[in-house]
Structures are given as structure tokens and as C-alpha cells.
Amino acid sequence: MSFLDTSKRLAIIAFCSALAACSDLPELEVSEAEFDSKTPYPDFVPLDVLLKEPEATITDDTQNALDTRREDLLSKPVAQTEPNEDALQKRIDALRKRQQELSASTPSRTPEVETSSEQSIEDRLRDRLENGIRPPTPSE
Template identity: 75%
Template sequence: MSFSVKPTPLLIIALCTALAACADLPELEVSEAEFDSDTPYPEFVPLDVLLKEPEATITDETQDDLDTRREDLLSTPLTDTDDEDDALQKRIDALRKRQQELSKTPSASTQTVEESAEQSIEDRLRDRLENGIKPPTPSE
């Protein structure tokens, strides 16, 4: 019995290993002094200092500039509606008009569906749908 290995899988494994070896690993950003066993432990910081709210870094002038910019952005229109030849805007307007027309008039097909639903569901099932299933009461 002969055992033959095809060169393609070996070549792929060799390439993957070579690429992994070429990886650009970052250097450790820790000084050698931190690894020294004689380095003292850091000082403890009181919990009040850690839980204290940080001081505001935004000055009043910066806040005023941000508020002014916000007001300017809110006052500008979202789209330029001056272009009357915009086919997309015309389509949107037509669809909105159609939506308003449909929402004003009640649909006759909706009433027919409701009426047919009332006729097709038996009273016992309708009661179960409306009131839910009640758990059985234990007999005494």
C-alpha cells in the first residue's frame, strides 16, 4: 500500500504559514521598568476621586457656536424643492395625494371582508377569540 501526498495541500499550508510569519505585530508599549520585580505598586486612589464628575471641557463660547450651528442646520430645508422638473418629487407628491384620498374615504371592500368574517366564524369560536381561553376550574 502506497501513501501519496499531493503537493497542492502542502503548498497551501506552506504559503499560509509564511504569510502568518510575515504579520506585522505591534511592539509592546510597556517599558521594561514595569516588568521589573523591584518596581513599587502604584498608589491607591480614593473612590471619591474616581466617582467625581469630570469638569466640563466645553466653554460657553463653544456651546454658543454649537447652538448657532444647530439652529442654522435646522432652519435649512432638507431638500431643494425649487426644481419643478424633478420626476421623483412629482411621483412622491402624487403618491402622497393618493394616500390622502384613500385615507379620507372608507373602503367598501373592507366592510365586505368584516361582514364575511362575522358570518364565517361561529359564535363559540368568536367568544374564544375575544375573551381568550379560560383555564379549567378544579372540581371540588
């Protein structure tokens, strides 16, 4: 065993010790006074008993409450609501109608030719979009 191996081991032990000292240990929630040393350990329970699902038991009171709730729910009128698909279709139709009205009201033009009043993007922004982003130059 060389000196380097020993120093590595000591460094690892020191690192682990320092790492363990940094952790916060949780406080015990139960004090020692609550434990009785003469209390026997609980009996072992077979795993099958623990994994077995309990049988469903419904008492008369529970059954009556469920029947009453069911009758109340059946007696309430069902709300007449429009399906979401109809609302979505109405919105799509309204947007198509608006698009047709706008295209009918504006004269036909080619996409390359636009007047300055029809431009929705400012010229400076359009130049930046077309030419790309230039990397900053270092100041001298």
C-alpha cells in the first residue's frame, strides 16, 4: 500500500464525515417516556390477511341515504346545454364569414404590393425580420 492510497482513503473518510455532519437529523416525535419497556411486541400477522380486501358492507342507514340521494338526483331536471362542438362550429363559421366580408371589401392585390396604410408591421421591424438578427459588435 502506497502513501497515495492512504491519503486517498483519509480524504474520502474526511469527506464522508463532513457530508454526514451537514445533514439535519429530524427530531423524534415521540419521547422516551411514552415507551414502556415491558410492553410486548405485537403478534405477526400473515401477509394474506393484510392484502385481502375488506368485504363491502352497507348498512340499512347507508342504503337509505344512497336511495334518497339517487331519487333526488333523478327528480332534478337535466340542464339543456349546447355541446361544445356547436359553439366551436359557430365560432368557426363567424370567422369565415368575417374573412369573406373583409376579402370582398378590399380590392384584389398581390402579396408583394402593399400600401403603407395596409401594413401591419412597421418598416424597421420588417427589415429586422427579413435580414435576421445581427450579432453585437464589440465596442472599441
